[in-house]
Amino acid sequence: MSTIFSKIASGEIPSYKVAADGDYYAFLDINPIAKGHTLVIPRKEVDYLFDLDDKTLSGLWLFAQKAAKAIQAVIPCKRVGVAVLGLEVPHAHIHLIPLSSEADVDFKKPKLKLEKEELESIAKAIAAKWESKT
């Protein structure tokens, strides 16, 4: 059985793609807590991040590092923060969240309401940075 994130990585379900390679995929969170909030996943389907095999887990962090640099080049922020929750979607993923203060990583606050056009434009800008660095 395929998870929703596997369907996103394969293109079966649309997403605001920001980066991809043969093993990993990154896309904008559909209910962002900050502009540029991105999810990074392995194409391999494993529920819990810390159950990933060593190679996939280390590769995921290296992929996330490159994605974070592309995000930081586009979204004004002090840092790109990292969160791992996995309470909703049973497919390992890392949240990358542009932040300027602690309050920016509050998952309980109301989600941002961004228009489709804005999400598209953010994803396109990050993807262009990603392409220029890889």
Ligand code: AMP
């Ligand atoms: P969690 O599993 O607790 O880390 O939360 C899953 C995250 O995935 C949430 O922040 C959702 O907004 C996000 N999400 C769920 N479905 C989609 C989707 N189709 N496209 C983008 N983000 C999604």
